[in-house]
Amino acid sequence: MLDAIAQNPIAAALVALIGLALLFGALLGFAAVRFKVEGDPIVDQIDEILPQTQCGQCGYPGCRPYAQAIANGDAINKCPPGGQTTINELADLLDVEAPTLDEEHGEESEVQTVAFIREDECIGCTKCIQACPMDAILGAAKQMHTVIADECTGCDLCVEPCPVDCIDMIPVETTIKDWKWELPATSHAQAQNLIATDLGRGQTQKTGEAA
Amino acid sequence: MEMIKVWEIPGGVHPPENKTQSLQEPLGQIDIPPQLILPLSQHIGAPAKPVVEIGQAVLGGQVIAEADGVFSANVHAPTSGRIAAIVEHRVPHPSGMSDTCIIIDTDGEDRWVELSPWEDYASRDKSDILARIRACGIAGLGGAGFPAAVKLNPRANQTIDTLIINGTECEPYITADDILMRERADDIVAGTGILAKLLNHPARVVIGVEDNKPEAIEQLRRAAEGTEIQVVSFPTKYPSGGEKQLIQILTGREVPSGQIPATIGVVCQNVGTTAAIYRALRHGEPLVKRITTVVGESLERQRNIEVLLGTPVRYVLEQHGFDETKASRLVMGGPMMGFALPDPSVPVIKTTNCLLAPSKKELPPPEPAMACIRCGMCAEACPAELLPQQLFWYAQSEDLEKLEAHNLFDCIECGACSYVCPSHIPLVQYYRAAKGEIRQHRIDKEKSDRSRRRFEFRQERIAKEEAEKEAKRLARKQAAEEAKKKLAEQKAKQPSIVEQAKASVQAQAPDSQQQRAKLERLVASAEESLKQAQKPIDNATDEQLEKQASRIKQAELKVTEAKKKLAALSDDKPASGEAAHDPVSAAIERAKAKMTMSPEEKLRSSLESLYQRLEKAEQKVKEAEQEGSDKLDALKQGVDKLKDKIASTQSELAEITPSTVAEPTPKDPATSDDAAGAAIEKAKAKAAAMASMSAEDKLRNQLDSLGARLEKARARLAQAEQDEDENIDAFRTGVSKLEEKLSATREQLAEYE
Incomplete structure (x- = not known):
C-alpha cells in the first residue's frame, strides 16, 4: 500500500483529493437536507418587530406581507403605527441607516386610539366585522355591534366601511395603572435658566451628540 | 454584649439626616377629620372591591372593600360614619392622577364594630393567623405596600432561615419607625415572635436598626430580652434600609437579580408592619391608622402622629400650622425617594410614612441639569453596583435592549446617584422613565403577538371558509353534471315524444322498405307454395287430396294475408308523409302538435302569427320606403316569403280540415319515396274536389270510403279472430261503429235522393 503510494504520488494525491471531495460533498448534502430552514428567518424577525396592527397603511395587506417586502428590499419607514421606534429597531436588525418615517403613509400618532361603536346608531350591517383584521368586533346581522377594546389595535379599517358613520376612534386614556414616568426635559429646555454662554454650549453639545 | 457581624454594602451616601426635628415631641394624635378618602388601591396588586353602598352607615373597623384575589388587601372604615361617595379622587401617586376611592363622612362618634381580641394568639393555628392578617388588610407599611400575608406564606420549596425586621429607616427626615420602636418596642417584639412562628422559627431572627437611633435600639433590646430575637445595629448609611441592602448587611447574602429574598431563605418585614400584625392578632384591630412623620420648615409643628388612613393631607397639614407661602413643595415620603404631591387633597394611605413640607431654603427646587462630565461618582454611590452613567446614556437614546443588558431592573431607585451628581442630572427619573418604557414595550409586544395570532387565525379561518365554499361549489357542480348525465341517459333510454317520433320515422324509412320487401318475398313464396300445392293434385289419393286441399287453402290464406299486409304498409305511408316533405321533420311537427294541439289548431295559430309577422314586415317595408333604406329589397323579399308561407299554410289547413273525414289514400309502394309530396298533391286535389263537390257527392264519396274502411276493418277482425x-x-x-256510420251515411244519402 505505502509502496504503491510512494510509487504513484500524483495518482495517490488525486485519489485522496477526490475521496475528500466526495466525502465533504456528501456531508454538505446531508447537512443541507437535515438542517434545512423552512421559510425566510429574516421575515420572521422583521414581522416580530412590526406592531401587528394589520392596518395596511404601508400599502401591503398586513404586517407579514410588509415584512416580506422589507426582506425583498422595500423601505423600512412605511409603518406609521410603529413609528420611529420600529424604524430604529428595523434599522438595527438590517444594519442600515434609520430613515425618518415616510409621511406619505401617514403620521405617527402619539396617542393610541381604539375604535368605539355608538351602539344606538349601529344598524347591524356587519361591514365593520368583515373589515376588522383582528376579529375585534362582535355582532351579527341586524344586531348591534361592539368593539372588544382590548383586542382593537386602532387600525382604523372599520371606520371607512361603516354606512352610518357610527364608529369613532377614541384615544386611549392613560390610567394610573399604565402611567409611566416621562423622561426629564432635555438639558436644552432646562438650560433656560442658565447664563447665555451655557445655553449656547448646551446646543453645541446636543448637536455634537447627534453627530 | 455579644458582637454580631455585619457586612457592608457597596456605595451609599450620607445625606443630612434631619431626623431630630420630628423627634422633639412624643407620638401625637389628631382629631378625626370630617371626611376620609380611602383609595381602593393602597397596596401593590389588584384594587379591592367595594362592598358598601353610598349612604350606608359604617362603623369603625368595618370592611368597606374586599381584597380581590390573593395579591390584594381589604380596606376598612377607620371610624364610624356614612359612605358619602365611591368616586374617582386624586390619590397619592407620582402621576397625580385619580383612582377610585370610597369617601366617608365621619360622625365623630368613633363607634366601632366589636373586635375579637385573641388572648392566646401565640397558640393559634398558623392558617388562622394568616387568615386574620389577610382579613385585617395588612400591607407592608415600609413603602411598597406588599400584602403581608403573601410574604409570610412562602412556597413550600423555600425554607426560610432568616427573618429580618427592618427598623433601619435610612431616609432623611423620616422618624415614624424610630418613634414606633421607641414607644411600642413590645408590640414589635411580640409581632416578630408571631412572624417567626409563621415561618417555622428561622435560625436567625434579627431586628436591624441603624446606629443613629440609640433610643430605639435600647427599647428593642429591652423588649427582646429573653427571646430568640437579636437586635442588630449597624453604621448609618443611605440606603441601608432597602430590603436587598439590609439583607446584604445582616447576612452577607445578595438577592439574585430579578428574584425575591425568599429564594435565598430570607423574609424581611418592616417594624411598622410587624407591630400592625401584632395588634391585628392580639386586639383584632384592622389596619386603619399608621404613624406618619409630619415634618418640614413650612410647618409650625413637626412631629410624628398616628393618623387615620384616608385623612386628607391638607387636614394633617392644617393641624400642624402649614404655611403655604413658605413651602417649596409638598412631598410624600422622604427627600430621596418620595414624590411631590400635586395637590394636598390627597389622603394618607397605608404606605404614607412621611409628609414633608419643606421651605424653599430647606429643599430648593432641583438645579438645572448640566452635561454629564463622566466623573463616575454615581457609579461609586450606587448600592446595587450598576453603571448609572451607562444607564443614563442608554436611557437618553432609548436603547431599551442595552438598558436591560445593563440590569436596569436591579436599580432600586434610591436616588444616591442623583444625590451625588455634580451636574444635577435627574438620573433616577431617567431610569424610571426607561423602566416604564420597557414595561410598556413588553406589554405592546405581548399585545402585538396576540394580534398576530388573532390575525393569522383569522386568515386561516377565512382560507378554510373559502376552501369549504369552493369544495361545496365543486360538489354542486359535480352533482349537476351527474344529474345532467343521468338525464341524458334517461333521455337516451326513453326519448322524448319528439325524439321517439324522430327515431320511429327514421327507423320506419328503411324499415318500411325492408318490411315491404319481406312481405313481397312472403307473397311470392306463398304463391309459389300455392302453385306447388296445386301441381300434384292429379296423381294423389283422397287422403293426399284432402291434405293437399287444406295446404292449398293455407297457402291461399298466407298469400292473401301477405298481400293484405303489404297493402296496409302502403296505406300507412301516405298518412305519415302527409304533413311535410321531410319525414323526420314531419314527425317532429306531428309529435309537437300531439303534445300541444291538434294539427288544425296548430296550423291556425301559425297562420295567425304569420299574419302578424306579415303585417309587421309590411309596416317595416313602408318605413323602409319612407326612409329610403337599402334594406328595402331584403324586407320586400321577406314579405314575399311570408306571403308564400301563409299561402302554403292555408292550403295545409285546407287539407287537414277535410282529412278528419277523408280516408288516407292507399298508395303505390313505388311512389312511396316521394310519399309526402304525392300525398300533399293528392290531398290538395281531394280538397279541391271536395270543395267543388256537392253535398250529395260528398256523401257518396264518404259512403265509398266508409265502405272501404268497413271492409278493411272486417278483414282485420277476421284475421284477429284467426290469430286470437x-x-x-x-x-x-x-x-x-263503421257499420253504424255507413248506415247513417246511407240514410243521409237516401234523404238527398
Whole structure:
C-alpha cells in the first residue's frame, strides 16, 4: 500500500483529493437536507418587530406581507403605527441607516386610539366585522355591534366601511395603572435658566451628540 | 454584649439626616377629620372591591372593600360614619392622577364594630393567623405596600432561615419607625415572635436598626430580652434600609437579580408592619391608622402622629400650622425617594410614612441639569453596583435592549446617584422613565403577538371558509353534471315524444322498405307454395287430396294475408308523409302538435302569427320606403316569403280540415319515396274536389270510403279472430261503429235522393 503510494504520488494525491471531495460533498448534502430552514428567518424577525396592527397603511395587506417586502428590499419607514421606534429597531436588525418615517403613509400618532361603536346608531350591517383584521368586533346581522377594546389595535379599517358613520376612534386614556414616568426635559429646555454662554454650549453639545 | 457581624454594602451616601426635628415631641394624635378618602388601591396588586353602598352607615373597623384575589388587601372604615361617595379622587401617586376611592363622612362618634381580641394568639393555628392578617388588610407599611400575608406564606420549596425586621429607616427626615420602636418596642417584639412562628422559627431572627437611633435600639433590646430575637445595629448609611441592602448587611447574602429574598431563605418585614400584625392578632384591630412623620420648615409643628388612613393631607397639614407661602413643595415620603404631591387633597394611605413640607431654603427646587462630565461618582454611590452613567446614556437614546443588558431592573431607585451628581442630572427619573418604557414595550409586544395570532387565525379561518365554499361549489357542480348525465341517459333510454317520433320515422324509412320487401318475398313464396300445392293434385289419393286441399287453402290464406299486409304498409305511408316533405321533420311537427294541439289548431295559430309577422314586415317595408333604406329589397323579399308561407299554410289547413273525414289514400309502394309530396298533391286535389263537390257527392264519396274502411276493418277482425288477438273486441267495436256510420251515411244519402 505505502509502496504503491510512494510509487504513484500524483495518482495517490488525486485519489485522496477526490475521496475528500466526495466525502465533504456528501456531508454538505446531508447537512443541507437535515438542517434545512423552512421559510425566510429574516421575515420572521422583521414581522416580530412590526406592531401587528394589520392596518395596511404601508400599502401591503398586513404586517407579514410588509415584512416580506422589507426582506425583498422595500423601505423600512412605511409603518406609521410603529413609528420611529420600529424604524430604529428595523434599522438595527438590517444594519442600515434609520430613515425618518415616510409621511406619505401617514403620521405617527402619539396617542393610541381604539375604535368605539355608538351602539344606538349601529344598524347591524356587519361591514365593520368583515373589515376588522383582528376579529375585534362582535355582532351579527341586524344586531348591534361592539368593539372588544382590548383586542382593537386602532387600525382604523372599520371606520371607512361603516354606512352610518357610527364608529369613532377614541384615544386611549392613560390610567394610573399604565402611567409611566416621562423622561426629564432635555438639558436644552432646562438650560433656560442658565447664563447665555451655557445655553449656547448646551446646543453645541446636543448637536455634537447627534453627530 | 455579644458582637454580631455585619457586612457592608457597596456605595451609599450620607445625606443630612434631619431626623431630630420630628423627634422633639412624643407620638401625637389628631382629631378625626370630617371626611376620609380611602383609595381602593393602597397596596401593590389588584384594587379591592367595594362592598358598601353610598349612604350606608359604617362603623369603625368595618370592611368597606374586599381584597380581590390573593395579591390584594381589604380596606376598612377607620371610624364610624356614612359612605358619602365611591368616586374617582386624586390619590397619592407620582402621576397625580385619580383612582377610585370610597369617601366617608365621619360622625365623630368613633363607634366601632366589636373586635375579637385573641388572648392566646401565640397558640393559634398558623392558617388562622394568616387568615386574620389577610382579613385585617395588612400591607407592608415600609413603602411598597406588599400584602403581608403573601410574604409570610412562602412556597413550600423555600425554607426560610432568616427573618429580618427592618427598623433601619435610612431616609432623611423620616422618624415614624424610630418613634414606633421607641414607644411600642413590645408590640414589635411580640409581632416578630408571631412572624417567626409563621415561618417555622428561622435560625436567625434579627431586628436591624441603624446606629443613629440609640433610643430605639435600647427599647428593642429591652423588649427582646429573653427571646430568640437579636437586635442588630449597624453604621448609618443611605440606603441601608432597602430590603436587598439590609439583607446584604445582616447576612452577607445578595438577592439574585430579578428574584425575591425568599429564594435565598430570607423574609424581611418592616417594624411598622410587624407591630400592625401584632395588634391585628392580639386586639383584632384592622389596619386603619399608621404613624406618619409630619415634618418640614413650612410647618409650625413637626412631629410624628398616628393618623387615620384616608385623612386628607391638607387636614394633617392644617393641624400642624402649614404655611403655604413658605413651602417649596409638598412631598410624600422622604427627600430621596418620595414624590411631590400635586395637590394636598390627597389622603394618607397605608404606605404614607412621611409628609414633608419643606421651605424653599430647606429643599430648593432641583438645579438645572448640566452635561454629564463622566466623573463616575454615581457609579461609586450606587448600592446595587450598576453603571448609572451607562444607564443614563442608554436611557437618553432609548436603547431599551442595552438598558436591560445593563440590569436596569436591579436599580432600586434610591436616588444616591442623583444625590451625588455634580451636574444635577435627574438620573433616577431617567431610569424610571426607561423602566416604564420597557414595561410598556413588553406589554405592546405581548399585545402585538396576540394580534398576530388573532390575525393569522383569522386568515386561516377565512382560507378554510373559502376552501369549504369552493369544495361545496365543486360538489354542486359535480352533482349537476351527474344529474345532467343521468338525464341524458334517461333521455337516451326513453326519448322524448319528439325524439321517439324522430327515431320511429327514421327507423320506419328503411324499415318500411325492408318490411315491404319481406312481405313481397312472403307473397311470392306463398304463391309459389300455392302453385306447388296445386301441381300434384292429379296423381294423389283422397287422403293426399284432402291434405293437399287444406295446404292449398293455407297457402291461399298466407298469400292473401301477405298481400293484405303489404297493402296496409302502403296505406300507412301516405298518412305519415302527409304533413311535410321531410319525414323526420314531419314527425317532429306531428309529435309537437300531439303534445300541444291538434294539427288544425296548430296550423291556425301559425297562420295567425304569420299574419302578424306579415303585417309587421309590411309596416317595416313602408318605413323602409319612407326612409329610403337599402334594406328595402331584403324586407320586400321577406314579405314575399311570408306571403308564400301563409299561402302554403292555408292550403295545409285546407287539407287537414277535410282529412278528419277523408280516408288516407292507399298508395303505390313505388311512389312511396316521394310519399309526402304525392300525398300533399293528392290531398290538395281531394280538397279541391271536395270543395267543388256537392253535398250529395260528398256523401257518396264518404259512403265509398266508409265502405272501404268497413271492409278493411272486417278483414282485420277476421284475421284477429284467426290469430286470437287480444284486441279482438276493439276490432269488433270498430267494425260495428263503421257499420253504424255507413248506415247513417246511407240514410243521409237516401234523404238527398
